[in-house]
Amino acid sequence: MFDRLSSLIIALTLVAVAAIFAALAGGDALVIAILTAAGLAGAAIVYGSVPAVRSDPQGTAAPPAEPQPVSLLRHPDFAHWVDQEREPLLGLVDNIVAIANDAAIRLLGRHIVGADIRTAIRHPAATEWLSRIDEDAALDTINLIDFPRPGQRWTMRIAALSGNDRIVFLSDRSAIDAADRMRSDFVANASHELRTPLAAILGYVETLQDMNGDADGPTRDRFLSIIYREAGRMQQLVIDLLSISRVEADRFRRPTMPVDLTLIVKTTIAQLRDSEQARAADIAAKLGDEAQPMLGDEAQLGQLAHNIISNAMKYGRADTPVTVELAREGRRVRLSVSDEGDGIAPDHLPRLTERFYRVDEARSRSVGGTGLGLAIVKHISERHQGQLDIHSEVGRGTRVSVAFPLLPES
16 A cells, blocks of 8 residues: 555656656647646645555554553542542552542551552451452452451452452441341340249249148248249340330331320339339339420330339339439420439449340349340430430449430420
8 A cells, every 4th residue: 555655756757757748749838737737736636635654663554553441540520439438449550559538548548549459458368369369360359357456347349440440349347247246145145034034943843843742831832932033034034125126126216296204204103103012112203293295105205214213223222212303404304213222333334224234143133133124225215315314323322314305385
């Protein structure tokens, strides 16, 4: 194929040859001039129509350049999207961190931009896996245990782009692991709490079956009394387990029915006084006659008041008052229950609302505690937008209070 210069030279040569032959043949000068001008115009047209071909230094024709792939990592819209992601994202070019969003910088540090990904994510599993990327290793999701701190778990996965560009996704799974541990601990603790009274019941029943004669009457009565107490403890535990399950199922549904907290607390106190509990007479109510209207679940609020007052009766000293108060604080109403007991050490206070947590396990079981009472109170408080507060002084007693929002005045 001719290039543009070669085509031009051939065209001009042909014009010159034609002009010489016309002159030798005795042609008119005007005709020769016209033919020459037409030939030059044709040469110009040929020159313009032939595409230029680039040559390399050796003189060979160079093939046309192939279009380079567009890098997604360098596109401004990609950077804009990355900054809006809440979880850490890293963009890699040849295993070098070219872009990192704010979440990744908070997690790993600003120095990771421009660093090798294997030094940016300092974890043995990540380093081993990332070192095999160039070997066409499977891009699976891997677990980063104890990353970036002990007790935490993150997952890492990689998306391959064109060329050597890749995106690294990091996801925090620590909360999911914590929830799984809580669920496992809950099942284990519930099983243990149910197994203990059940073992006592079965043991005493077997003993009773082996007893004969009227001489064993007092012993039989004592064993039956223990069986009755342990069965009641098991029944209360089942009731509390069902209660906490129902409260957790409703925790995202705000109550919509107007109720009177004063009436609910008065009803709860009346039920406790009518019960056979030994300290029912120690309840000192300071509620007033003013209604305290709020949006609430009447049954759950009654259970909350019952649990707080019952705890004060169990752990306060005998013949000391269990004071129940209702007081307005601006647009909130506070229910407070105080006892005069041994009190609770400060290091125990943050854990009192955990399921099955007990300050004194032996004493709690002796008074019939299940370890779920304050956990139920916490969940009911949260559903009703209440603020739970526990204050205690060793040797002086404990005060548990919950402040609820009141209905707006009409």
